[in-house]
Amino acid sequence: MKIDKARPSHWLWLSMFALQALVGLGLRVLGVRSRRASVILYGHKLNGNLLALYRAMVTEQAKTPFRPVFLSMDRRYCRELKADGVEARWACSISGAWLLATSSALVSDHGLHALQPLHSAYRRLGLRFFDVWHGIPFKGFDADDFRLQHRYDEVWVASDLCRQMYVEKFGFDPSHVVVTGYPRTDRLVHPVDAQCVHRAALGLPLEGKLILFAPTWAQDAAGRNLYPFGCDGGMFLDALATAARRHGAGVILRTHLNSGDITWQGHENVHALPGSQYPDAEAILLASDMLVCDWSSIAFDFLLLDRPTFFLDVPAPFRKGFSLGPEYRFGAVVGDLQSLVDSLERALSTPDMYWDTHASRHASIREQVYGASADWNASARCLAQLRAAVD
Structure with a gap:
C-alpha cells in the first residue's frame, strides 16, 4: 500500500507491522520452520514484476520449492486478493509474523516500510532479500536513494545498460546486480x-x-x-x-x-x-x-x-x-x-x-x-536466482 503520512490510521498500521516484524524475528530466533518455504512478495500492490513472479511461481509449483505469498499492510486489499485466489497475508497480524518467521526469501519492488530497521537482523537469520524495481527510469537517482537496497543479497535489473546505471550512478556493488530482465516484460514480448x-x-x-x-x-x-x-x-x-x-x-x-x-x-x-x-x-x-x-x-x-x-x-x-x-x-x-x-x-x-x-x-x-533480456524468459531467470540463493 502507499503510505499517506497525513493519515493517523497509516501510522497505526506501520506500528502494528513493526510489532509483528519483531514477533516474526523472535520466532525465527527460536528456529520455527514451515513444511514448504515461502517467498514473500512485498510492494504497494501485487502488480508489475511482483505479479509476474507470483504467476510464474504458481505455474511452476511442481518444479520449484517456493510458495509465493503477497504481504501487505492493507487489510482490505489482502481480502480482495484472497477472494481472487491469491495467497496474501496482512502484515499487521500474527499470520504476517509467522510468514516472516518461516520464509526463505523476500522480493520487493520499492522498499520495506516498518520492516526496514530489522532488515539486517532478518538477513543474519537467513532471510534472503532481492529487489526487482518497478521501472526503467527517466527520473534521476543517486546512491542515497538506494541505501536499503545496497544491503540486499541481489538486485535484478532489466539489461546491461541498467546494470551499468545501477553501478555507476546508484553506487551498487557490481557483484550484487544481476541482469535477469524484468519479469513483467515476458507478457509484453509474448502476449x-x-x-x-x-x-x-x-x-x-x-x-x-x-x-x-x-x-x-x-x-x-x-x-x-x-x-x-x-x-x-x-x-x-x-x-x-x-x-x-x-x-x-x-x-x-x-x-x-x-x-x-x-x-x-x-x-x-x-x-x-x-x-x-x-x-x-x-x-x-x-x-x-x-x-x-x-x-x-x-x-x-x-x-x-x-x-x-x-x-x-x-x-x-x-x-x-x-x-x-x-x-x-x-x-x-x-x-x-x-x-x-x-x-x-x-x-x-x-x-x-x-x-x-x-x-x-x-x-x-x-x-x-x-538488449537480449526481453526474450520471454525473465521470470525464469529470476526464479533460477532464487533457487541458487536459498537451496
Whole structure:
C-alpha cells in the first residue's frame, strides 16, 4: 500500500507491522520452520514484476520449492486478493509474523516500510532479500536513494545498460546486480491473450484504436500540472477526444498511483483507468495502440510492443536530473498541443508515415535498453536466482 503520512490510521498500521516484524524475528530466533518455504512478495500492490513472479511461481509449483505469498499492510486489499485466489497475508497480524518467521526469501519492488530497521537482523537469520524495481527510469537517482537496497543479497535489473546505471550512478556493488530482465516484460514480448481480451476485461471498446495518455506524477515539482502545455484537463482531453473521434478511436486516461483517483466523464470516448484502481499496467498497455506520455517510465514498457509513442516535450519534474536522459525518447517528440493532435491524426490515418520516421531510432533504443533480456524468459531467470540463493 502507499503510505499517506497525513493519515493517523497509516501510522497505526506501520506500528502494528513493526510489532509483528519483531514477533516474526523472535520466532525465527527460536528456529520455527514451515513444511514448504515461502517467498514473500512485498510492494504497494501485487502488480508489475511482483505479479509476474507470483504467476510464474504458481505455474511452476511442481518444479520449484517456493510458495509465493503477497504481504501487505492493507487489510482490505489482502481480502480482495484472497477472494481472487491469491495467497496474501496482512502484515499487521500474527499470520504476517509467522510468514516472516518461516520464509526463505523476500522480493520487493520499492522498499520495506516498518520492516526496514530489522532488515539486517532478518538477513543474519537467513532471510534472503532481492529487489526487482518497478521501472526503467527517466527520473534521476543517486546512491542515497538506494541505501536499503545496497544491503540486499541481489538486485535484478532489466539489461546491461541498467546494470551499468545501477553501478555507476546508484553506487551498487557490481557483484550484487544481476541482469535477469524484468519479469513483467515476458507478457509484453509474448502476449498470451488477444488485445480484445484485455479490452473486455477493462471495460474498453473492442473496436477501434485506443490512445493511451499516461503522464507521470508530480515527483519533485510540487503543484505540477498533470496536463501539458498550460492546458487544463478539459482543454487537453477535449483535443485528444475530438481528434480520436474523427478516426473512430478512443482515449484512455491512465494516471499514476500517486496522482489519486482521477476520472473523466466529459467525452464518451475517454475512458479513465487510474492506477489506484487499475494496478495491472501491462493489461492496459496491451489494450492500447498508441501512447502519449511525458517522463513516465511506462514508456519503456510500451517500447516492447512496437507501437507509436508520442513524448510531450515539457520540463522534467526531477530534482536529481535524469537516469536515462531525453535522448532515450524513441518516438515523436511534440512541443505543443496542436503538434500533438496533428501527429496523432497522421499516425491514425497513415501509420506507415510514423514508422518511416521513427522505426530506426525505436529499434536502436529498444536494443540499448533491453538488449537480449526481453526474450520471454525473465521470470525464469529470476526464479533460477532464487533457487541458487536459498537451496
